[in-house]
Structure formats: C-alpha cells, structure tokens
Amino acid sequence: MPHLLHLDTSARSDSFSRELGATFVDHWRAAQPNGTYTYRDLVKDPVEPIDEAGSRLVTESSVHGVQDLAAMDELASAPELAPAWAVTRPLIHALLSADVLVIGAPMYNFSVPGSLKTWMDRVTLPWLPLSGKTAVILSARGGAYGPGTPREPFDFQEPYLRAYFSTLNLTDIEFVHTELTHAPAVSRLAHLRDIHDTSRATALDRVKELAHRLPPTVRSA
Numbered sequence: 001m002p003h004l005l006h007l008d009t010s011a012r013s014d015s016f017s018r019e020l021g022a023t024f025v026d027h028w029r030a031a032q033p034n035g036t037y038t039y040r041d042l043v044k045d046p047v048e049p050i051d052e053a054g055s056r057l058v059t060e061s062s063v064h065g066v067q068d069l070a071a072m073d074e075l076a077s078a079p080e081l082a083p084a085w086a087v088t089r090p091l092i093h094a095l096l097s098a099d100v101l102v103i104g105a106p107m108y109n110f111s112v113p114g115s116l117k118t119w120m121d122r123v124t125l126p127w128l129p130l131s132g133k134t135a136v137i138l139s140a141r142g143g144a145y146g147p148g149t150p151r152e153p154f155d156f157q158e159p160y161l162r163a164y165f166s167t168l169n170l171t172d173i174e175f176v177h178t179e180l181t182h183a184p185a186v187s188r189l190a191h192l193r194d195i196h197d198t199s200r201a202t203a204l205d206r207v208k209e210l211a212h213r214l215p216p217t218v219r220s221a
C-alpha cells in the first residue's frame with residue numbers, strides 16, 4: 001500500500017505550486033485507491049526553527065554514529081535532547097513512512113521558502129535513509145529560469161534541492177515548474193502571458209502523468 005506525504009510551503013493560498021500539488025494528489029488518489037496520504041501545510045502549521053537542542057541532535061547523532069531510529073531514540077532520551085526530539089521525531093516518522101514525497105515549493109529569492117528550509121533543518125539527520133523513495137518538487141516562479149534564459153544561473157532552487165536530496169541518497173527526484181507566474185497580473189509582462197499559460201498547462205499535464213506512474217515499485221513492508 002503506497003503512502004504519499006505532501007507538503008505545501010507557499011505563503012499564498014491562490015498559489016501555483018499549491019495548484020500543482022492539489023492536482024497531483026487528486027490524480028494519485030484516483031490511481032491508488034488503496035494508497036494512504038498525509039498532508040502538512042508548513043505555512044499554516046509551521047515547524048519550529050531548530051534551537052540549541054535541535055542542533056545537538058544533528059551533531060550528536062554524528063558523534064555517536066547513529067544509524068537508525070532506534071539508536072536515535074536512545075540517544076535522544078537524554079533530558080536535554082528529549083524536547084527537541086519530540087518535535088523532530090514525528091516529522092521523521094512521517095517522512096520514513098512515505099514512498100512518494102510531494103513538495104509544493106515556490107521560488108523565494110532564487111531558492112526555497114523559509115517554511116521549507118525550517119522543515120529541512122528539523123528533519124535532516126546524518127543517518128536519515130531516504131533511498132528508494134521518490135520526491136516530486138512542484139515549483140512556481142515569478143520569472144523564467146530554463147536553459148538559455150538570462151536567469152538560468154540564478155536558479156539556486158532546483159540545484160539546491162537536488163544536492164540536498166542526493167546527500168540523503170534520494171536520487172529519484174522529479175521537478176515540475178510553473179514559470180512566469182507574474183505575467184497574468186503585471187501589465188508590463190503581458191507579452192509573456194502566452195508563455196506562462198503554456199508553462200502552466202505543461203506543468204499540470206506532467207503532474208498528472210507523474211501521479212499515475214508513482215511510485216514505480218511499492219515496498220512490500
């Protein structure tokens with residue numbers, strides 16, 4: 001029975017990345033009637049930024065060579081770490097339970113929103129095993145960053161997330177971008193509206209296609 005974890009991180013409710021995520025989920029649930037689904041809106045229901053104890057979870061799991069959740073539970077039972085682990089553990093459990101991770105991720109200042117970065121800082125421990133999972137990043141950008149565009153070198157969103165997930169051994173990662181999202185509302189960008197419309201339609205088609213073929217294989221346990 002595949003499990004989908006879906007995170008939204010846009011500050012806007014009328015959001016293109018949320019539109020992609022909702023479309024993915026509708027199609028995925030139709031394709032996977034026995035699949036299970038967990039959702040968190042990291043803007044309406046934010047994760048607390050890490051504090052001293054949260055940062056110690058990261059360093060001490062390295063120092064002590066923690067390899068799995070059971071060893072982490074033991075290490076983090078220390079009174080000074082336990083409150084931070086109480087925040088982090090459910091986030092990690094939700095992540096480890098997922099076969100497919102879908103993240104709605106707008107581009108903010110050429111990278112990811114703070115709501116997503118805060119979640120990453122919380123869940124990322126050196127031993128976290130994400131191999132075998134698939135991540136789908138559903139992005140929206142005010143500008144255009146594709147190959148050959150003047151802003152291509154400013155894209156620190158996709159390369160950053162690829163690097164991040166690859167260090168956690170998650171290499172099965174798909175990116176879908178809706179670009180030029182400012183064009184519909186900004187009159188000086190009116191000449192770009194057709195390109196935006198095509199980008200949005202292509203992204204929605206791609207999301208539907210991905211929703212019908214993920215996960216590629218379902219874990220037996």
Ligand SMILES: Cc1cc2nc3c(=O)[nH]c(=O)nc-3n(C[C@H](O)[C@H](O)[C@H](O)COP(=O)(O)O)c2cc1C
Pocket residue numbers: 010011012014015016017018105106107108109110111140141142143144181182
């Ligand atoms: C704080 C903030 C920073 C942004 N930075 C960028 C940026 O660096 N590059 C860009 O192309 N668009 C930028 N935008 C525009 C958003 O990427 C665009 O509005 C996108 O559609 C947001 O995703 P959403 O529709 O899912 O909310 C920014 C918007 C906000 C609110």
